Each structure stands twice: as structure tokens, then as C-alpha cells.
Amino acid sequence: MKKWVVGGVLLAVVLGLCAYVVAGPYLAIHGIRTALAEQDTAKLQRHVDFPALRVNLRAQVEDYLARRAGPDVSSNLFGAAALSIANQVLGRGVDTLVTPMGIAALLQGRATWKRAIGDTVGGDTYAPAVPAEPLKEAEHRYESLSRFTATVHDADGDPVVFVITRQGLRWRLTDIRLPL
Numbered sequence: 001m002k003k004w005v006v007g008g009v010l011l012a013v014v015l016g017l018c019a020y021v022v023a024g025p026y027l028a029i030h031g032i033r034t035a036l037a038e039q040d041t042a043k044l045q046r047h048v049d050f051p052a053l054r055v056n057l058r059a060q061v062e063d064y065l066a067r068r069a070g071p072d073v074s075s076n077l078f079g080a081a082a083l084s085i086a087n088q089v090l091g092r093g094v095d096t097l098v099t100p101m102g103i104a105a106l107l108q109g110r111a112t113w114k115r116a117i118g119d120t121v122g123g124d125t126y127a128p129a130v131p132a133e134p135l136k137e138a139e140h141r142y143e144s145l146s147r148f149t150a151t152v153h154d155a156d157g158d159p160v161v162f163v164i165t166r167q168g169l170r171w172r173l174t175d176i177r178l179p180l
Contacts, residue, residue, distance in 0.1 A: 017169075024171035025148035025164045029135050032173060037131035041100040049165070049172040054098040056163075056175040061090050064180040135162060154179060 028047045035044035065086055066074065073079035096102055112129075120127040138150035146166035151159050158179030165174040 021145075021166070021169065024166065024169070025140070025142075025150075028164050028171040028173065029138070029140075029150060033133055033135055036133070039104070041104045044103060045100050047172055049167070049174045050099060052165075052172075052174040053176065054095055057098055057178075058091050058094045060178055060180060061094055062087050065090060138162070 031047040032044065035041070035047065065083065069079065069083050073083060120129055134152060135150050136152075138152045141149050141151070143149055148164040148166075148171065150162045150164065152162070154160055156179075159177075160179060161175075161177040162173060163175035163177065164171050
């Protein structure tokens with residue numbers, strides 16, 4: 001009898017842990033949506049790994065710039081110098097923007113713009129702006145036991161992929177693959 005109770009408790013703990021790990025990406029997405037709606041950067045920081053996101057976005061921007069410049073510019077001394085300066089400027093822009101304060105500034109500017117054009121919850125200029133919901137109509141997919149993607153399409157129909165990675169038992173946004 002005692003073995004059955006211990007076995008049942010152990011099974012319940014394992015099933016609960018598995019359910020939490022499986023639901024983790026959805027909880028992270030919900031947390032991001034809630035934090036954006038409330039414009040709460042502290043809450044957003046719990047669901048976004050800003051250092052990893054900065055590194056990944058910066059690498060994408062640098063790669064895009066190198067591809068657009070082409071091999072002729074890279075092989076030229078002046079072109080390589082210009083490319084290096086452009087990488088530094090764009091990299092610093094990414095480093096500044098992809099922080100809790102950078103996101104807060106973007107959200108504040110967005111809210112002000114939405115209020116100015118009347119895109120508010122009640123249509124009143126003084127009402128709160130309609131919250132940003134970038135992951136509202138996302139297509140979800142597990143890529144592995146520790147990697148989950150949520151794909152949305154921009155205005156041109158190009159996919160923007162939000163990568164959520166498991167870090168221990170916690171799921172956090174670590175990359176946004178832009179349609180560059």
C-alpha cells in the first residue's frame with residue numbers, strides 16, 4: 001500500500017513537471033503579451049533574455065549588411081572600412097534598442113502615436129492606446145524539447161520568427177529572426 005502511494009505521488013510530480021515544461025512556451029508568450037499590454041518592462045524582462053536577443057539580432061544585422069554590400073565592397077580597403085563603421089553604428093543601435101529601457105521608449109512612443117491618431121481602447125484621445133500584440137496570431141511549433149518558435153507575418157507577408165528557448169525549467173525569448 002505504501003509503495004502505491006509513493007509511486008502515485010512520484011508519477012504526479014513527473015506528470016506535473018512535464019505539463020509545466022510543455023506549457024512553458026505558451027506561458028512565456030502570454031507573459032510577453034501581458035507585459036507589452038501593461039507596458040511593464042520589469043515583467044517583460046522575466047520572459048525575454050535581452051543579452052542573447054541583442055547578440056542574435058546584432059549578428060543578423062551585420063550579416064544582412066555584409067550581404068547587401070557584396071564581395072566587391074568587402075575586398076576594397078575603403079569599402080571594408082565603411083562596412084566596419086556601418087556595423088559599429090548599427091550594432092550600437094541594436095544594443096541600445098534591445099534593452100528594457102529601449103523597449104519602454106518604443107512602447108511609450110507607440111502609445112503616444114496611437115493616442116494621436118485615435119487608435120485607443122475607447123476611441124477617446126485620453127484613453128489608453130490599443131496594446132501591442134505582436135504574437136497574437138502566431139503559428140506555434142516545437143523545434144525540439146528546448147526550442148519553440150512562434151511565427152507571425154509582417155505587412156508584406158514575410159515571416160518573422162520569435163524563438164523561445166528553454167533555460168532550465170524557464171522559457172524565454174532569445175531570438176527574433178527578421179525577414180532581412
